[in-house]
Amino acid sequence: MAMRRIREGNDGFxxxxxxxxxxxxxxxxxxxxxxxxxxAQRAGGRFLLRIEDIDRARCREEFVAAILEDLAxxxxxxEEPVRRQSAHFADYRAAIARLREAGLVYPCVCTRKxxxxxxxxAGAAPHGAGKSPYPGTCRRDRARAKRRIAxxxxxxxxxxxxxxxxxxxSIGRWPLFFTEEGEGDVPVDPALIGDVVLARKDTPTSYxxxxxVDDALQDISHVIRGADLREATHVHRLLQALLxxxxxxxxxxxxxxxxDGRRLAxxxxxxxxxxxxxxxxxxxxxxxxxxxx
Ligand code: GLU
Numbered sequence: 001m002a003m004r005r006i007r008e009g010n011d012g013f014x015x016x017x018x019x020x021x022x023x024x025x026x027x028x029x030x031x032x033x034x035x036x037x038x039x040a041q042r043a044g045g046r047f048l049l050r051i052e053d054i055d056r057a058r059c060r061e062e063f064v065a066a067i068l069e070d071l072a073x074x075x076x077x078x079e080e081p082v083r084r085q086s087a088h089f090a091d092y093r094a095a096i097a098r099l100r101e102a103g104l105v106y107p108c109v110c111t112r113k114x115x116x117x118x119x120x121x122a123g124a125a126p127h128g129a130g131k132s133p134y135p136g137t138c139r140r141d142r143a144r145a146k147r148r149i150a151x152x153x154x155x156x157x158x159x160x161x162x163x164x165x166x167x168x169x170s171i172g173r174w175p176l177f178f179t180e181e182g183e184g185d186v187p188v189d190p191a192l193i194g195d196v197v198l199a200r201k202d203t204p205t206s207y208x209x210x211x212x213v214d215d216a217l218q219d220i221s222h223v224i225r226g227a228d229l230r231e232a233t234h235v236h237r238l239l240q241a242l243l244x245x246x247x248x249x250x251x252x253x254x255x256x257x258x259x260d261g262r263r264l265a266x267x268x269x270x271x272x273x274x275x276x277x278x279x280x281x282x283x284x285x286x287x288x289x290x291x292x293x
Pocket of ligand 1: 017018019020052211224225229
């Protein structure tokens, strides 16, 4: 007798919410978390929570607890265990080691002040990437970096963007594209990448590197996050290609604006989920406010 198959979960659909515990969650975070959670539910897939706490100076344990509390209050359930990036520095070090062996990163000893001075002197940033252009000082002058490092000075690892593009071109993997839901294939734009920091002076990774490594390790098939991170996706797609990692599909959602029309930030205390809850707002009202009823 043929057995009726019970509808099984869709293990191929895996998404995540990945907050940094540097403050309380606000409406913008609720929007990201609910969109990802609902998409996983609709697809019969998996929803993961990842705590992005590589910045040991700014992240606080009380905010981790607050994130779990706020998400549970919203009616969101996630799989255990929760991945905490601070427990996985070895994974990110291994990724940097791989890029080092391939000659695609270089140590950078520049201070913020030195970078600002050089950018100002050049009049424009030749290797600009978004908000933090780097003029390539340590790529050109390796001896200076070597000297400072030998003296015990701190250094970061930067991507050698030109070398990375040349590498991909030589193996026939350039141009690159990422898939944006509802839009199709978006070409990766090197002008949005530049020589980004992949391991900071104070921590052995960076936001870009750890997100890419973790999305692959956690088998993330769909990344659902705010439009403020859309430019970062160009960096992420390049790193995925350099590290031979799969590329998830992306959906960059609209940003939730405050009453003043500006995008919400952690400094806007009035819009935190905790404040809204204390004022008697219900999770259903939050959903309605976000257009997710
Ligand atoms: N940790 C990032 C943030 O809180 C989000 C990372 C991501 O979704 O890729 O803004």
